[in-house]
Amino acid sequence: MATSKNQTTPPAAEAVIVGGNRIPFARAGGKYSSASNQEMFTAALEGLVARYGLQGERIGEVVGGAVLKHARDFNLVRESVLGSSLSSQTPAYDLQQACATGLEAVVTISNKIKLGQVESGIAGGTDTVSDAPIAVSEGLRRALLAAGHAKTLGARLKAFAAIRPADIAPLTPSTDEPRTGMSMGEHQAVTTATWGITREAQDEIALASHQHLAAAWDSGFFDDLVTPFRGLTRDQNLRGDSTMEKLAGLKPVFGKNLEGTEPTMTAGNSTPLTDGASAVLLASREWAAERNLPVLAKVVDAETAAVDYVHGHEGLLMAPAHAVARLLTRQELTLQDFDFYEIHEAFASTVLTTLAAWEDADYCRTELGLDAPLGSIDRERLNVNGSSVAAGHPFAATGGRIVATAAKLVAERAAETGRPARALISVCAAGGLGVAAIIESAADGSVSTGSTSATGSTSATGSVSTGSTSATSTTGTEA
Amino acid sequence: MADSYLKAVNSGVTKTLAKKLGLPRPAVLRxxxxxxxxxxxxxxxxxxxxxxxxxxxxxxxxxxxxxxxxxxxxxxxxxxxxxxxxxxxxxxxxxxxxxxxxxxxxxxxxxxxxxxxxxxxxxxxxxxxxxxxxxxxxxxxxxxxxxxxxxxxxxxxxxxxxxxxxxxxxxxxxxxxxxxxxxxxxxxxxxxxxxxxxGDGPSWDATDFDWTRPLAGRVAVVTGAARGIGADVARTLSRDGAHVVVVDVPAAGDSLARVANEVGGTALQLDVTAPDAGARILEHARARHGGLHVLVHNAGILRDKLLANMKPEKWDAVIAVNLDAQLRINEYLLGANGFSENPHIVSLASTSGIAGNRGQTNYGFSKAGVIGHTRATAPLIAAVGGTANAVAPGFIETDMTASIPAIARQVARRASSLQQGGQPIDVAEAIAFLASPGSTGVNGQVLRVCGQNLVGQ
Missing domain, CATH: 3.40.50.720 (NAD(P)-binding Rossmann-like Domain)
Known part of the structure; x- marks a missing residue:
């Protein structure tokens, strides 16, 4: 794929999003309580294969992962591929970046496609808290290892003798931050209080999430994004009939011991523990065209950030604020240049603290190094088809859910208006991590610039004329 | 579904006994x-x-x-x-x-x-x-x-x-x-x-015709394909060489995906009663497979009730799925010139639509309606070189008939010349025949797949 300098430089290869598939997300201990990560991810792959007729296809690479993972699942994604209808010659590997796993997988694959290293890829993730691994205590583990290494019966008995009653208790997985011992909710409670986010504002986000997701289901938006699994046909956590009154009646669960503050974070405006899996099909435009596959969007660019929440003062889930700022700078875009914002609702307040940070001149100057605040967004464009508070958040599966939803949204918008549409995606993650990405509608001919050098806020209207003329002049399969 | 009586009269000592007693002895069909x-x-x-x-x-x-x-x-x-x-x-x-x-x-x-x-x-x-x-x-x-x-x-x-x-x-x-x-x-x-x-429908060149793959290169859409007869229709059309699009309601998507992956086709999660169902079927078939040659209207539901107890929703649901959806999709596809060359529509009727069945006024109406629109569609589609036919299954061994009480089920099975229920594949084979180029002279017909059930013609 190397291009020599003395030729006309072709536009950089594009990584397009063909479509996605997920299984409905189930509440922990619900419909998928006996389903393993591998079963769920295989189901997500199988639905994708069926939707796009990929039976026997050798995909360039399948990349995904799980946050809560059994030791036996060291090759989770490859094993899922082997259990699917894809060609067994499809390579795969596991990737893990906490809640950003799915989005990072999309970024990784799109980069390989842009480099020409692969022509196609499936990115995704799966997680189950119902079927989470349970480990033995450190004391029992050391004793068992010592017994295994022992050469004599005596040495073996001696090793077992070292086990204390307390060592028998199993270790259940914890989502607490290892370096602070605080749960994610407690961390976010601090950030929420710092930014003065009200209970009412959080409940409004939560209510909108349920209402938007319910409306999307009712309108059939997920008909080609979701395949039922184990008798579940919709997201189990969804409560389309939720009201502000009902949400207001819930007791706070996080930040109850924060001095001088009223706790505001409830089970209603926080994301529930959930089981599920998702997958997104990415490809070069040519690969998709050769197989008569649709093209919803292209992955424009992405940025990952991390914040020092251990020694510094930054909130655990504030990294996306940084990632987005750097991404916008590189792309010469403003925060207002987007038709859709998909901000992962780890908690309703995560969305609100992120938005507040972008509006805060002081924060943008001191923390993000910007001359001016990024400003506010049109809230009508935020999580328009619901997000994690309503859908649930099976950690590694969330990225795939968001990317597929956003890709379909920009494709539909572009088809309606005849103009390119663009979405900003941001996902926060444990460990002070955050990933942001930009995707743009990419139906044949609708975006002709190819590379990512859109010029600020005028870019959308700037490429309209070229877009529509080339759409009429070509019939789908250029190249 | 196991027909244990059929097994018994065809093997061992029970075979001899049945012979001596002169009991009905249904054969194992080839x-x-x-x-x-x-x-x-x-x-x-x-x-x-x-x-x-x-x-x-x-x-x-x-x-x-x-x-x-x-x-x-x-x-x-x-x-x-x-x-x-x-x-x-x-x-x-x-x-x-x-x-x-x-x-x-x-x-x-x-x-x-x-x-x-x-x-x-x-x-x-x-x-x-x-x-x-x-x-x-x-x-x-x-x-x-x-x-x-x-x-x-x-x-x-x-x-x-x-x-x-x-x-x-x-x-x-x-x-x-x-x-x-x-x-x-x-x-x-x-x-x-x-x-x-x-009849002498559009000419069809049988020279060098591959009888093992009569549908090679054809694109077929099968509705209600997630299970039962529809799934077998998808398998059979695929066996005969067709590219198959399987359609079923989104709630049946997991079994639909399994069928799609088995036949190497594509799954389209779609409620056939949606106003734009025809457009979405056509868009999918054209964009993904390059055309639409065969449409099998298999999706159907039962909401049995005596007419005296019939609720509006039970009547309406059956008419909407079994009849109106077929009418609307056909109307769209014919109106939009959506079919590729020599298209075949095959619709699922039922012996209940021919002979009637107690408790099935809604179903009987819908299935007789299917026969009606098939006859009326025949000349319309003949104009573009195609055919429209219906298949009327009798007692077929499916999940649906397995729910009939045991005695009634046994009676229904024996009430045909072949003295047994048919298999979904039998219906699928008849559909595959009517979907094949060889059937161009068969138009507006209803082919019963019923083992010569004793009801109706």
């Missing part, structure tokens, strides 16, 4: 398998006149082209007792008055004891048309009653079916031969006592 010969033995062609080049000779010549052992014997001859006919084909097209057929039917009779298990009797005659002289009309219509009665006399899984030529159709026409091929083969295992009208 069903299609790759590489299987077309018939189980030599084929006898009757109805020919010695020394004349007639239709019987033309049929015999065609059968020889299929590498069959074909025989024509002199009138009144007695067959070798050891001989087992795989099929008897009676050519009756040239009869002008009833007595012209005496020799032919008696020749069939003389050979019936030599018909092999799962053998075939196929009559080829002409349908009555307006303007027939009374004697000619009597002759042609007489075949109808003869065939249906004969089918009821056959045992051991043998079936009797008839081809009725209409218009200018000739016995050597590809469409006529395709129907003959279907009736002779094990693909028609559960089709019995039926007369199929074959």
């Amino acid at each position: 069903r299609w398998a790759p590489g299987q010969p077309l018939t189980t033995g030599p084929v006898l062609v009757v109805g020919g006149r010695p020394g004349v080049e007639d239709d019987a000779d033309r049929v015999a010549a065609a059968l020889l082209g299929w590498d069959l052992d074909v025989r024509q014997v002199p009138a009144g001859s007695t067959p070798d007792p050891a001989l087992r006919w795989g099929a008897i084909v009676a050519v009756m097209t040239e009869a002008q008055k009833p007595t012209d057929l005496s020799e032919t039917v008696l020749a069939i009779g003389a050979n019936l004891r030599n018909l092999a298990g799962n053998g075939r009797v196929v009559t080829i005659s002409r349908a009555t048309v307006a303007g027939d002289a009374p004697a000619l009309s009597a002759t042609r219509n007489g075949v109808d009653g003869f065939l249906r009665s004969l089918a009821k006399e056959l045992r051991g899984g043998a079936t009797g079916n008839g081809i009725q030529l209409t218009e200018a159709a000739q016995v050597g026409d590809p469409s006529v031969l395709a129907a003959l091929h279907f009736f002779l083969s094990s693909k028609s295992a559960f089709v019995d006592g039926q007369l199929l009208k074959v």
Whole structure:
């Protein structure tokens, strides 16, 4: 794929999003309580294969992962591929970046496609808290290892003798931050209080999430994004009939011991523990065209950030604020240049603290190094088809859910208006991590610039004329 | 679904017992398998006149082209007792008055004891048309009653079916031969006592036709394909070479995905009652597979209630799914010129729509409605070189019929000439035949797949 300098430089290869598939997300201990990560991810792959007729296809690479993972699942994604209808010659590997796993997988694959290293890829993730691994205590583990290494019966008995009653208790997985011992909710409670986010504002986000997701289901938006699994046909956590009154009646669960503050974070405006899996099909435009596959969007660019929440003062889930700022700078875009914002609702307040940070001149100057605040967004464009508070958040599966939803949204918008549409995606993650990405509608001919050098806020209207003329002049399969 | 009675009367001591007691003994039907010969033995062609080049000779010549052992014997001859006919084909097209057929039917009779298990009797005659002289009309219509009665006399899984030529159709026409091929083969295992009208539809070149992959290169859409008959239709059309789009409601998406992956097709999660269902089917078929040649309207629901207890939603749901959806999709596809060349629509009717069924006024209406729109659609689609036909299953062993109470289920199973329920594959084979290029002369017809169920025609 190397291009020599003395030729006309072709536009950089594009990584397009063909479509996605997920299984409905189930509440922990619900419909998928006996389903393993591998079963769920295989189901997500199988639905994708069926939707796009990929039976026997050798995909360039399948990349995904799980946050809560059994030791036996060291090759989770490859094993899922082997259990699917894809060609067994499809390579795969596991990737893990906490809640950003799915989005990072999309970024990784799109980069390989842009480099020409692969022509196609499936990115995704799966997680189950119902079927989470349970480990033995450190004391029992050391004793068992010592017994295994022992050469004599005596040495073996001696090793077992070292086990204390307390060592028998199993270790259940914890989502607490290892370096602070605080749960994610407690961390976010601090950030929420710092930014003065009200209970009412959080409940409004939560209510909108349920209402938007319910409306999307009712309108059939997920008909080609979701395949039922184990008798579940919709997201189990969804409560389309939720009201502000009902949400207001819930007791706070996080930040109850924060001095001088009223706790505001409830089970209603926080994301529930959930089981599920998702997958997104990415490809070069040519690969998709050769197989008569649709093209919803292209992955424009992405940025990952991390914040020092251990020694510094930054909130655990504030990294996306940084990632987005750097991404916008590189792309010469403003925060207002987007038709859709998909901000992962780890908690309703995560969305609100992120938005507040972008509006805060002081924060943008001191923390993000910007001359001016990024400003506010049109809230009508935020999580328009619901997000994690309503859908649930099976950690590694969330990225795939968001990317597929956003890709379909920009494709539909572009088809309606005849103009390119663009979405900003941001996902926060444990460990002070955050990933942001930009995707743009990419139906044949609708975006002709190819590379990512859109010029600020005028870019959308700037490429309209070229877009529509080339759409009429070509019939789908250029190249 | 296991028919344990059928198993019992075909094996071991219970077989002997059933024989001695004179109990009904349904046979294990021969069903299609790759590489299987077309018939189980030599084929006898009757109805020919010695020394004349007639239709019987033309049929015999065609059968020889299929590498069959074909025989024509002199009138009144007695067959070798050891001989087992795989099929008897009676050519009756040239009869002008009833007595012209005496020799032919008696020749069939003389050979019936030599018909092999799962053998075939196929009559080829002409349908009555307006303007027939009374004697000619009597002759042609007489075949109808003869065939249906004969089918009821056959045992051991043998079936009797008839081809009725209409218009200018000739016995050597590809469409006529395709129907003959279907009736002779094990693909028609559960089709019995039926007369199929074959006209001279659009020309179809049968030269070098690959009978093992009749749908090669065709794009087929099957609704209600997640399970049951629809899933078997998808498998069968795929086996015959078609690119298959399987359609079912989003809630059935997981089993739909399994079917799609099994047949190497694509899954379209879609409620056929959606106003834009036709447009979405066409968009998917065209964008992903380059066209739309075959549409199988299989999606259907049951909401049984006596009419006195019928709730509006139960009536409306059945009409919406079983009938209105088909009408709307057909109307869209024909209006939008959506079909590719020589398209075939095959709709699922039911014997309940022919004979009626207590507790099924809604279902019966919808299925009779399907027959109605199929007849009316036939000339419309003929204008673009296509066909519209319906298949009416009788008692088929599916999850649906498994829910019928045990005694009623046993009675329903035995209430046909073949004394058993059919399998979903039997319905699928009939649909595959009507979806194949060979069926271009069959248009506006209803083919029953019912083992000659005792209800209705």
